[in-house]
Each structure stands twice: as C-alpha cells, then as structure tokens.
Amino acid sequence: MIFLHSCLAVYVLVICAKANVLERQARQSGVFRFANYYQNSMVLQRAPTQANVWGYAGSVAVGTSVNVNVAGKDYTTTVQTSPAGNVWEVKLDAIAAGGPYTVTATSSGQTATLTDVLFGDIWLCSGQSNMEHPVHRMDDPDDEMNNAGSFPNVRLMNVPHLENAQPQYDVSSIALPWQRASRNGVYWFSAICWLFGKEIHRRQNIPVGLIGSNWGGTRIEAWMSPEARGSCNADTESIQGPNDPSHLWNAMVHPFLPMAMTGALWYQGESNRNNAEQYACLFPAMINDWRARFNARGGTPGDFPFGFVQLAPWRNQLVQTGFPDVRWSQTANIGYVPNNNMPRTFMAVAIDTPDYNSPWGSIHPRYKRPLAERLLYGGLNVAYGDASVRHQGPFPTNFTLDGSTSSIIITYDNGQTQLQFGTSGPFEVCCSTSDGATCGDAGTSWEAAIVSEENASSGVTITFSCLPTMQSVVGVRYAWQESPCELNNCSVYSVENNLPAPPFIHNGLIG
Structure with missing residues (x-):
C-alpha cells in the first residue's frame, strides 16, 4: 500500500535536491533564519485566528531582541532557549485574508525575509495512501493538472516521509516547498487535498494553504501522541518503522503545532482493519488530542473542523468484516457525524466508489x-457555517416491522429528506430464536433482505425470510460489506447533493 517513494522522476529529483538543501541549512546553527516550513509563497492563517512566526537565532545570543515586520507593523520578541534550540517567536495580530506580504525578521544586523506571503486558511491533509494518492493518478487528471495554474492563491507544501521516536519541533526536510499551484506542483500532490482546497478557495474567495503530511500503509497509532494512545489502552510495542506508535505524530504532525490553521482532512483506516473495534476509541481520541495540542501551542481554535473520508471499497468479494467495522468505528459507532462524541467533524461516504481495475490496485480507487x-x-x-449546504446522506430514524408480511419499513431522516434510489447496496436482517438476543449471539443469523418498495419522501420497505425457529428480528444493517455498492449505485441517496446513505447497523428488537 505504500507508494510515492522519493526520487521516482526528474520532478521528484528536483524536490529531493531542495529537501537536501534544507537539511544542510538545519545543521548550520549559525544562521539566523525562519523555521523550515516558513517559506516564500506560503500561507499564514488569516483572522480571526492570530498566526505565529518563529525561527532559529543562529549566532544571535539568548535574550537578544528580534524585530519582525509584516503588513506595516513591527513586532518585538527576544531569543529564548527551547527544545528546538535557541529560537525566537512572535504572535501576529489577526490579519484579514489577502496579500502578498513580505515578512522580515532582523536581529544583531542579521535579516531573514519571506516574500509573496498570503494570509488565508490553512488545511492539514493527513493519513495513509488514499490521502497520499496524487492528482496524476486520479481519473482523468489532465484537465485538473493543466488548469492548476489558474489558482495562484492556492499554495501547496508537502512533507516527505519522516519518522522519529521523539517529538520534533521542525520538519527536517520538505518534499514540496511552499509554492503557487501549478501543473508540476499538483502532479504529486494529494488529489483529495487539492480538489477540496481549490474549491474552498473558489467558494470562499480567500487564499488557501494546503499541507500534505501522509504516509501510505500506516496505522492510526503512528499518528497519535502517547497520551492519546494511552487513553484507549492502545498497543505500545515497537514494530520498527513508520508504524511504530507515535513515530509519525512526532515527525510529521508535532512540528506544525505552532502554525495556526483552519482545519484538518484525514483519510486513513485501511491499515486498522484488524483492530477495527478499537478504532472507535482511537479516532475520536486522536481528533481531540490534535485539537487540544494545536490550540495550546499555536492558538488554533480548540474545536477546529476535522473532515475525513469513510473507507472506500476494496476487493470485489463478499467480505463482511474489517472494512465495514472500521467504517462504523470511524463514526464512534453512531453511523453519522457530527455527533456528541465527534463534534465539528464531517465525513465523505465512499462506499459507491469501487475501482477494481485501478492500475494502482483496487485499494486505491481513482x-x-x-x-x-x-x-x-x-x-x-x-x-x-453555511447551514444551507446539505452534507449528510440520509440516515434511518425508525424501523417498523410487519410480521404478517415479513417486512420492515425503514424511515430515513424522519421523512424530511427527498430520496432517490439505486440498485445495489444490500440490506440484511438479524433473525433470532429469542427476543432478547443480540446479533452475533448463539441462535442469531444475518439474512439477506430485498427492497420491495421505495418511497421518495420517506424510505424503503424491505422483505426477508427467517427460519421457522428464528422468528424474532433483533437487528437490521445496510451496506455491511467490504465492497457493498457498484460505482455510483448504492440503494439510497438524497436528491439534494446526491449524497449516499452511509452504512448502518441497528441492534435491538424490531417491533
């Protein structure tokens, strides 16, 4: 599942060379400069959040005054000793979206300068290979790449694969330095991150900065702080490599804590299919921990929005464990977000995007x-805050059993959503010998159900057949398979925005 290895093409060789320059600079302790991820053509977080700027003192002594000028205002700080070395840092006033600006830091006759800096919204895009999946490997990428240069106020920066056993305070190298969007820039950049950020820029008419920090084939535990993992009693055993617990948090997320941002996007979970139930604790714990730490260190709002992709299909097989369980756990076992356990989150349902012929493997749909x-x-x-935009697919709110016809009426969204229907995406009922049983107990069995009636203003009616000895119905579930739907063809969608109903499982006597 890991791809995008460094230096696979001439373009990437150029990026690698730039990364090596940064590594050499990092070893030059005598240079007064900005931290590695503060660069020309970057984006700093706009108002109402206050952006932070920091850098290395080099040969400037501790306690010496440092002046930072941006947008016509001077800010003064002093060199301090920190775990990152002798550094300086200022918190800027809240600056409205716009630019370009020049940011200049001076001390003891030394000057460091950033040019072409915009103030806008920063989104951090993280996860494993489906977040890493680049624009040139998506379906029909040419127009997307050729038109990228039309969005010069969308800026990109990509972190290489980095890991460390200890928290890092700066990234040791940069794979893609901050730059204006261009064909070359988006070529290896995350497709989902780019497509999302470009449209946010277009809709909100503000500069957008996108930071790619992802690594294929990695588990969520690698992206979590030790404290967050500990809250879920997660495994702490070293397994050598990027999946070592907290190694990617240390090297690819922790360095950005001082950089105030708008929100985060996440696409990960395939590598946690073997501990799917624990993911229901791990994922909310990671979100809460990231929020608390970004807020405490850099002033990012403590409830910053966190979007994620629910797992897409994989193999064209009848598999009912692993991926379905992760999908449910991604919602903290609720089925939809936001919810009380996952406030200020949003989710893209992906069960109708199978790509069994993907040249990158069916685990990587184009x-x-x-x-x-x-x-x-x-x-x-x-x-x-645009409440007029529907972003959740239909979700069941009531189940009514008609024993005389062996059917269940499933009502979606209390009948408040206009529905449309496809032809794939299985429903199942849990038949039981006892009213008090739970699906999975002895004497229970999941049985296929068929959609016998569709009502665009309320929901569907499904019919089923249980064995004569199993006449109690104690559960219903939908799309509970690794690959439940055909392309763009699940059973239930909303008419507005064409959003698929997410998978669900309902445990309890249906009456």
Missing part, C-alpha cells in the same frame, strides 16, 4: 472527485 466534493459540502457547512 475516483477522488466525488469524495472531495462530499468533503467540500461538509467543510462549507461545518467549517464555514
């Missing part, structure tokens, strides 16, 4: 556009 579009709806609603 169809990233609909997922980015669904994330966009969530971002507009949750992050930007």
Whole structure:
C-alpha cells in the first residue's frame, strides 16, 4: 500500500535536491533564519485566528531582541532557549485574508525575509495512501493538472516521509516547498487535498494553504501522541518503522503545532482493519488530542473542523468484516457525524466508489472527485457555517416491522429528506430464536433482505425470510460489506447533493 517513494522522476529529483538543501541549512546553527516550513509563497492563517512566526537565532545570543515586520507593523520578541534550540517567536495580530506580504525578521544586523506571503486558511491533509494518492493518478487528471495554474492563491507544501521516536519541533526536510499551484506542483500532490482546497478557495474567495503530511500503509497509532494512545489502552510495542506508535505524530504532525490553521482532512483506516473495534476509541481520541495540542501551542481554535473520508471499497468479494467495522468505528459507532462524541467533524461516504481495475490496485480507487466534493459540502457547512449546504446522506430514524408480511419499513431522516434510489447496496436482517438476543449471539443469523418498495419522501420497505425457529428480528444493517455498492449505485441517496446513505447497523428488537 505504500507508494510515492522519493526520487521516482526528474520532478521528484528536483524536490529531493531542495529537501537536501534544507537539511544542510538545519545543521548550520549559525544562521539566523525562519523555521523550515516558513517559506516564500506560503500561507499564514488569516483572522480571526492570530498566526505565529518563529525561527532559529543562529549566532544571535539568548535574550537578544528580534524585530519582525509584516503588513506595516513591527513586532518585538527576544531569543529564548527551547527544545528546538535557541529560537525566537512572535504572535501576529489577526490579519484579514489577502496579500502578498513580505515578512522580515532582523536581529544583531542579521535579516531573514519571506516574500509573496498570503494570509488565508490553512488545511492539514493527513493519513495513509488514499490521502497520499496524487492528482496524476486520479481519473482523468489532465484537465485538473493543466488548469492548476489558474489558482495562484492556492499554495501547496508537502512533507516527505519522516519518522522519529521523539517529538520534533521542525520538519527536517520538505518534499514540496511552499509554492503557487501549478501543473508540476499538483502532479504529486494529494488529489483529495487539492480538489477540496481549490474549491474552498473558489467558494470562499480567500487564499488557501494546503499541507500534505501522509504516509501510505500506516496505522492510526503512528499518528497519535502517547497520551492519546494511552487513553484507549492502545498497543505500545515497537514494530520498527513508520508504524511504530507515535513515530509519525512526532515527525510529521508535532512540528506544525505552532502554525495556526483552519482545519484538518484525514483519510486513513485501511491499515486498522484488524483492530477495527478499537478504532472507535482511537479516532475520536486522536481528533481531540490534535485539537487540544494545536490550540495550546499555536492558538488554533480548540474545536477546529476535522473532515475525513469513510473507507472506500476494496476487493470485489463478499467480505463482511474489517472494512465495514472500521467504517462504523470511524463514526464512534453512531453511523453519522457530527455527533456528541465527534463534534465539528464531517465525513465523505465512499462506499459507491469501487475501482477494481485501478492500475494502482483496487485499494486505491481513482475516483477522488466525488469524495472531495462530499468533503467540500461538509467543510462549507461545518467549517464555514453555511447551514444551507446539505452534507449528510440520509440516515434511518425508525424501523417498523410487519410480521404478517415479513417486512420492515425503514424511515430515513424522519421523512424530511427527498430520496432517490439505486440498485445495489444490500440490506440484511438479524433473525433470532429469542427476543432478547443480540446479533452475533448463539441462535442469531444475518439474512439477506430485498427492497420491495421505495418511497421518495420517506424510505424503503424491505422483505426477508427467517427460519421457522428464528422468528424474532433483533437487528437490521445496510451496506455491511467490504465492497457493498457498484460505482455510483448504492440503494439510497438524497436528491439534494446526491449524497449516499452511509452504512448502518441497528441492534435491538424490531417491533
């Protein structure tokens, strides 16, 4: 599942060379400069959040005054000793979206300068290979790449694969330095991150900065702080490599804590299919921990919006464990977000995007556009407060059993959503010998159900057949398979924004 290895093409060789320059600079302790991820053509977080700027003192002594000028205002600080070395840092006033600006830091006759700096919204895009999946590997990428240069106020920066056993205070190298969007820039950049950020820029008319920090084939535990993992009693055993607990948190997330931002996007979970139930604790714990730490260190709002992609299909097989369980756990076992356990979150349902013939393997579907579009709806609603944008697919609110016809009426959204229907995406009922049983107990069995009636203003009616000895119905579930739907063809969608109903499981006597 790991791809995008460094230096696979001439373009990437150029990026690697730039990264090596940064590594050499990092070893030059005598240089007065900005931290590695503060660069020309970057984006700093706009008002109402206050952006932070920091750097290394080099040969400037501790206690010496440092002056930072931006947008016509001077800020004064002093060199301090920190775990990152002798550094300086200022918190800027809240600056409205716009630019370009020049940011200048001076001390003891030494000067460091950033040019072409915009103030806008910063989104951190993280996860494993489906977040890493680049624009040139999505479906029909040419127009997307050729038109990227039309969005010069969308800025990109990509972190290489980095890991460390200890928290790092700066990134040791940069794979893609901050730059204006261009064909070359988006070529290896995350497709989902780019598509989302470009549309946020277009809809909100503000500069957008996108930071890619992802690594294919990695587990969520690697992206969590030790404290967050500990809250879920997660495994702490070293397994050598990027999946070592907290190693990616230390090297690829922790360095950005001082950089105030708007929100985060996440696409991960495939590598946690073997501990799917624990994911229901791990994922909310990671979100809460990231929020608390970004807020405490850099002033990012403590409830910053967090969007994610629910797992897409994988193999064209009848598999009912692993991926379905992760999908449910991604919602903290609720089925939809936001919810009380996961406030200020938004989700792109992906069960209708199988790609069994993907040249990158069916684990990497090429169809990233609909997922980015669904994330966009969530971002507009949750992050930007546009309540008019529907971002959740239909969800069942009532189940009515008609024993005489062996059917169940499933009502969605209390009948308040206009529905449309497809032809794939299985429903199942849990038949039981006892009213008090729970699905999975002895004497229970999941049985296929068929959709016998569709009502665009309320929901569906499903019919089923239980064995004569198992006449109690104690559960219903939908799309509970690794690959439950055909492409763009699940059973239930909303008419507005064409959003698929997410998978669900309902345990309890249906009466």
